[in-house]
Amino acid sequence: MSILNATFDTPYHTAPFSKIKDADYKAAFIIAIEKARAEIDTITKSKEVPTFKNTIESLEFSGEELDRLSSIFFNLNSAETNDTIQKIAQEISPLLSEFSNDITLNDALFKRIKQVYEQKANFDLNSEQETLLDKKYKSFSRNGANLPEDKKGKLRDIDKRLSSLKLKFGENILAETNAFEMHLTSESDLAGLSEGAKEAAQQLAESKDKKGWLITLDYPSYIPFMTYADNRELRKTLALAAGAKSFKGDALDNQDNVLQIATLRHERANLLGYKTHAHFVLEERMAKTPETVTHFLNELLEKAKPAAQQEFEKLEAFAKNLDGIDRLEKWDGAYYSEKLKQKLFSLDDEQLKPYFKLEHVINGAFTIAERLFDLKFEEINTIDKYHEDVLTYKVTDLKGNLVSIFYADFFPRSGKRNGAWMTVYKPQSIKNGINNRPHISNVCNFTKPTKSKPSLLTFNEVTTLFHEFGHGLHGMLAQTTYPSLSGTNVFWDFVELPSQVMENWCYEKEALELFATHYETGAVIPMELIDKIKASATFHEGMQTLRQISFGLLDMSWHGQDPTAITSVKTHESEAFANTRLYPEVSQNCMSTAFSHIFQGGYSSGYYSYKWAEVLDADAFEYFKEAGIFNKEVAQKFKDHVLSQGGTQDPMVLYTRFRGKEPKPEALLKRAGLLTR
Ligand SMILES: [Zn+2]
Numbered sequence: 001m002s003i004l005n006a007t008f009d010t011p012y013h014t015a016p017f018s019k020i021k022d023a024d025y026k027a028a029f030i031i032a033i034e035k036a037r038a039e040i041d042t043i044t045k046s047k048e049v050p051t052f053k054n055t056i057e058s059l060e061f062s063g064e065e066l067d068r069l070s071s072i073f074f075n076l077n078s079a080e081t082n083d084t085i086q087k088i089a090q091e092i093s094p095l096l097s098e099f100s101n102d103i104t105l106n107d108a109l110f111k112r113i114k115q116v117y118e119q120k121a122n123f124d125l126n127s128e129q130e131t132l133l134d135k136k137y138k139s140f141s142r143n144g145a146n147l148p149e150d151k152k153g154k155l156r157d158i159d160k161r162l163s164s165l166k167l168k169f170g171e172n173i174l175a176e177t178n179a180f181e182m183h184l185t186s187e188s189d190l191a192g193l194s195e196g197a198k199e200a201a202q203q204l205a206e207s208k209d210k211k212g213w214l215i216t217l218d219y220p221s222y223i224p225f226m227t228y229a230d231n232r233e234l235r236k237t238l239a240l241a242a243g244a245k246s247f248k249g250d251a252l253d254n255q256d257n258v259l260q261i262a263t264l265r266h267e268r269a270n271l272l273g274y275k276t277h278a279h280f281v282l283e284e285r286m287a288k289t290p291e292t293v294t295h296f297l298n299e300l301l302e303k304a305k306p307a308a309q310q311e312f313e314k315l316e317a318f319a320k321n322l323d324g325i326d327r328l329e330k331w332d333g334a335y336y337s338e339k340l341k342q343k344l345f346s347l348d349d350e351q352l353k354p355y356f357k358l359e360h361v362i363n364g365a366f367t368i369a370e371r372l373f374d375l376k377f378e379e380i381n382t383i384d385k386y387h388e389d390v391l392t393y394k395v396t397d398l399k400g401n402l403v404s405i406f407y408a409d410f411f412p413r414s415g416k417r418n419g420a421w422m423t424v425y426k427p428q429s430i431k432n433g434i435n436n437r438p439h440i441s442n443v444c445n446f447t448k449p450t451k452s453k454p455s456l457l458t459f460n461e462v463t464t465l466f467h468e469f470g471h472g473l474h475g476m477l478a479q480t481t482y483p484s485l486s487g488t489n490v491f492w493d494f495v496e497l498p499s500q501v502m503e504n505w506c507y508e509k510e511a512l513e514l515f516a517t518h519y520e521t522g523a524v525i526p527m528e529l530i531d532k533i534k535a536s537a538t539f540h541e542g543m544q545t546l547r548q549i550s551f552g553l554l555d556m557s558w559h560g561q562d563p564t565a566i567t568s569v570k571t572h573e574s575e576a577f578a579n580t581r582l583y584p585e586v587s588q589n590c591m592s593t594a595f596s597h598i599f600q601g602g603y604s605s606g607y608y609s610y611k612w613a614e615v616l617d618a619d620a621f622e623y624f625k626e627a628g629i630f631n632k633e634v635a636q637k638f639k640d641h642v643l644s645q646g647g648t649q650d651p652m653v654l655y656t657r658f659r660g661k662e663p664k665p666e667a668l669l670k671r672a673g674l675l676t677r
Pocket of ligand 1: 496499
């Protein structure tokens with residue numbers, strides 16, 4: 001048996017990376033799944049009357065070894081993968097989904113859970129236990145456990161059809177993206193693009209044995225072209241191609257898939273007793289109902305629209321002045337926005353980077369956490385790392401008690417996926433009276449140091465570091481009993497509050513003075529630059545808000561009502577967009593047929609949550625600002641009612657306890673500069 005199935009005999013029971021062999025994973029998974037299965041069997045075969053303790057709590061603490069193993073394995077598959085790990089991931093994924101299906105479809109287990117659920121008044125549960133019971137019960141009932149056999153069969157049939165439709169939807173978009181290329185043979189057609197973007201286009205052409213330059217619909221190629229290319233006709237060609245993805249009436253068309261997905265989701269929700277798919281989804285969100293979401297979006301719309309219209313008119317006037325453009329079209333937006341932004345702010349990354357040396361920024365984040373939440377971060381080298389670039393810290397409170405282990409893995413390398421994320425190697429929990437402290441990790445892809453220069457971050461990277469660190473604090477400061485309710489295990493539209501709120505400190509003089517010092521001269525970042533950062537951060541905020549709202553409304557239009565009467569995807573979409581449109585309508589383009597977030601990914605009835613989270617973080621930070629951004633009392637409330645509480649209570653209850661009232665959009669509108677105009 002490998003070390004992966006044993007107790008970790010390491011400092012703080014940290015993962016023994018140096019002793020794990022890739023070849024051991026598969027066997028370890030098989031053993032861990034067997035153990036977890038046996039633990040479930042013990043629950044279902046019990047002769048005792050079901051109680052909260054012998055059923056719900058036992059289920060909650062079952063499969064710990066499997067969870068620990070899955071965390072290590074899948075974290076490494078994201079941060080330090082290789083062919084072997086990828087191959088094992090392929091092999092074990094079906095085993096894991098089979099195991100989780102076996103639990104969801106386990107009638108004997110559900111029977112016991114239901115018995116406890118129906119008699120919950122008899123068990124004298126505290127609110128965390130009630131939340132856990134509710135969550136366990138719903139994880140079954142929302143998958144049809146309460147349905148009679150014939151309807152269960154129907155549900156499974158719908159699920160099967162939905163998963164293949166979603167797959168097809170995504171494949172069609174991918175095929176459309178790959179099928180298009182714009183082949184340019186004259187360098188003048190690339191005027192406006194940076195040397196780097198031109199080089200990338202040239203290399204792409206070369207890789208396909210073509211002369212000249214290739215522009216595609218992949219973001220790294222598409223975005224720079226739409227933002228910088230001077231040639232309006234070519235921008236138009238590219239934009240129209242992007243907007244027509246899976247909307248050309250050919251084999252890759254997604255219109256029918258959209259209609260079928262929306263209808264099946266509606267049918268599924270009805271089968272389970274919900275009015276619409278949105279009602280089903282939002283039951284487990286802070287927003288709770290489609291009415292709340294729609295009201296929320298329309299309230300923001302009302303406030304943002306005048307500002308957006310003004311911005312649009314100014315942009316149109318700017319384009320007319322500069323290039324004699326009479327009517328601003330979709331393919332002009334990014335281009336003239338960028339030109340106007342440069343004119344107004346002349347702010348570029350190179351100016352800012354010397355003030356954001358990585359080590360300074362990390363220490364800044366630590367100092368802020370220390371001043372707010374009484375945390376001490378000490379770098380330690382006594383625990384295993386999965387790569388030499390990884391930094392390891394011991395996090396303690398003022399009395400020296402262990403709060404968390406923290407891994408920080410900042411630089412890109414092959415084997416690490418793109419982006420930035422927070423993850424957990426070991427969740428916090430309290431078992432048998434022992435508070436097991438968590439092991440948290442931040443993984444990013446920041447600019448690496450060179451021989452002559454340290455790692456200097458762009459401002460965007462600075463806010464990313466604070467964002468992920470905020471998720472990290474949510475994990476580190478957890479004080480809950482049950483691991484599935486600990487840390488970031490909260491409703492989807494609440495999870496970005498701790499991360500986004502931390503970003504706010506990056507714009508405050510008092511905070512920047514702590515870490516934004518020039519890496520050579522030690523000078524603090526000039527106030528004038530901070531002002532520019534702030535002003536440029538809210539540039540075109542009205543139009544951007546309107547755009548986000550339009551996507552949220554489109555999402556709700558597909559999922560918040562009975563879609564069976566919809567026959568034309570385009571007509572339906574045009575109606576949903578009616579109140580948010582700025583640019584002239586383009587008849588040959590459609591958003592829904594390529595809206596992967598909601599038709600393929602997990603964002604159906606959830607697109608609003610981007611703005612929702614912004615309202616929360618702005619409202620929360622406003623509270624800090626009123627009292628001072630390092631105010632201990634406010635920080636303590638945030639720690640006590642939000643950061644430490646995970647998903648133990650309804651988020652609105654937690655938030656209101658912290659803030660003293662429910663969140664209002666005013667702080668966001670003010671921060672975005674949408675109130676004063
Ligand atoms: Zn986040």
